Amino acid sequence: MTVTYRNPVISGFHPDPSVCRDGEDYYLVTSSFEYFPGVPLFHSKDLVHWEQIGHCLTRKEQLHLDEARSSAGIFAPTIRVHNGTFYMITTNVSGGGNFYVHTRDPRGEWSDPIFIDQPGIDPDLFVDEDGAVYVSSAWSGNENGPGIYQSRLDLATGKRLSEVKFLWSGTGGQYPEAPHIYCIGGWYYLMMAEGGTEYGHMETIARSSSPQGPFESCPSNPILTHRSMLNPIHATGHADLVQTPDGSWWSVFLGIRPVGYPNCHHLGRETFLAPVSWSEEGWPVIGVNGMVSETMPAGSLELQPVGEQPVREEFESNTFAPHWNFLRVAYPESWSLTEQTGALTLRGNAYTLNDLDAPAFVGRRQQHFECRAAVHLTFAPQKDGEEAGLAVYMNDRFHYEIAVMRIMGKRKLIFRRRLGSLWKVENELPWSSDTVVLTIKADKWQYNFGFSGDEKAEPVWFGAGECAMLATEVAGGFTGVLLAMYATGNGVQSGTPAYFDWFDYEAMEEMQA
Known part of the structure; x- marks a missing residue:
């Protein structure tokens, strides 16, 4: 019997995956954009079952997101391990540019950022066998135009040791980006994404006898793409390679699962996995002739499932589970896990979900098409404009929310939709409790x-919104939907606490499978 696994291996908004192996353990990071903490960090024993163990950027000193626009902030991290030290290198496009952090314990604290004088985005860190360190990034460039550029680096200080050198522009696809360099079988391979992280996405590769080039393009490029394919998975690319202890090779990469016609995807770009084979000429091929499916053979991987997250979060700890996120860096007075035992307390500030700031917001990624989210909210607003509730949030211009709000001295339940420049409270009714x-x-x-009125009663359905209106194809950007608890004073600081006694997230489609 053939053992298989299901793609994506990390569902929901988890794009730009990068992976490394330390002994029998694998570690993976993804982009986080305007959300805090930054750079989700996962651990696995088998490349298929991943557990989020934290984030690389957990302190404001590491990650400045002040007024970061939607889909700005942190782009495309790379994770590597060298001589027992883990390094994560990335770009903060909202301030500072390229930097890296490091740690001896990936489950613990990571260092303060070390910024580097390397232009571009999507930096890669490669340590050669002689100890030389190279940073490669995607840059619009000099007279060579858009492509991959590289410099030598002092890993201890972050000081650049050479001029920035052009490496390769790819095969002609737009937006050459996300480079990774590997030394395999005596060759230096430069792998990167082209075509844009949309429906023209693809992965291409070149090689050289030197990490500094010149690079020869693979005659079978692209080595991964789902362009114009009749397939539930699209926009594959932005890949990274890893070798298992038994010598086999695998690739993680991003993809999307659009719905309908025309295609729309709202869960975001997700993390997929595929085996890598090698041609007689020494070129890698990802999946089956550059394509993958939702069900893939596990090959030599010894699958080791991890425990499932409980449906209900009761906020009994004084720290958040790793899957929770703030929108930008939260103001300390806007939230608490200790003010009321067994509840998350949010105090609305002047900012709303429409603002490029940090409203009182705690959310998690939607990871399944068919799911249920619910909260038990205790909230007695005292001033007009005070509001707290549950939101489906794509970005500051596209979101839905159901909430309790005080309007003209009366407490009401409201359902509201924000779709670009269109804004409307679709439904409201008095609420006394x-x-x-x-x-x-x-x-x-x-x-x-x-x-x-209580969790044992069936919900009274109060409003609806199309998923497609929150999809990237409509809302734009690089992120995916979050389900979030929030509070706001709608222009003024709110003094009334909103207590979220529990939060449920249930994957309905998996229950039916």
């Missing part, structure tokens, strides 16, 4: 929003 259960039920096509 201090408590309410808010529910969102999603399928591939629609979000349904409901409420009830």
Whole structure:
């Protein structure tokens, strides 16, 4: 019997994966853009089952996101391990540029950032066998134009040791980016993405006898792409390679799972896995002739499932589980896990979900098309404009929310939609109780929003919004949907606490499978 695994291996908004192996352990990072903490960090024993163990950037000193626009912030990290030290290198496009952090324990704290004088984005870190360190990045460049550029680096100080040199522009696809260099079988391979992280996405590769080139393009490029294919997976690319202890090679890469016609994807770019084979001429091929499917043979991987997350989060710890995120760097007074035992407390500030700042917001990625999210909210707003509730959030211009709000001296339940320049409260009704259960039920096509007086009662469905309106094809950007608890004073600081006693996230499609 052939053992298989399911793609994506990390579902939901987890793009730009990079992976490294340390002994029997694998570590993987993805982009985080305007969300904090930055750079989600995962661990696995088998490349298929991943557990989020934290983030690389957990302190404001490491990650400045002040007024970072949606889909700005942190781009395309690379993770590598050398002589027992882990390095994560990335770009903060909202301030500072390229930098790296390091640690001896990836589950612990990472260092303060070391900024480097290397232009461009998507930096790669490669340590050669002689100890020389190279940083390569995607840059619009000099007279050579867009492509991959490289310099030598002092890893201890971050000082550049050479001029920035042009390496390769790829095969002609737009936006050559996401470079990675490997030394395999006596060759130096330069692998990168082309075509843009959309439906023309692809992965190409070249090689040289030197890490500094010149590089010869693989005659079978692209080595991974789903361009114009009748396949549930699209936009594959931005790949990284890793070798297992038994000598086999695998690749992680991003892809999307669009719905409908025309195609729309709202979960974001996700992390996929495929085996890598090698041609007689020494070129890698990802998947089956550069294509992958939702079900793939596990080959020599010894699958080791990890425990599932519980449906209910009851906020009994004084720290957040790793899957929770702030929108930019939260103001300390806007949240607490200790003010009321067994509850998340949010105090709305002047900022709303429409603003490029840090509203009181705690969210997690939507990772399944068919799912249910619910919260038990205790909230007694005292001033007009005070509001707290549950949101489906793509970015500052595209989101839905169901909430309790004080309007003209009266407490109301509202359902609101923000779609670009269009903004409307679609439904409202009086609400006298201090408590309410808010529910969102999603399928591939629609979000349904409901409420009830307690969790044992069936929700009263109160509003709906199309998933496609929150898709990248409509809303733009590089992220995916988050399901979030939030509070706001709608222009003024709110003094009334909103207590979220629990949060449920349930994957309905997996229950039915």
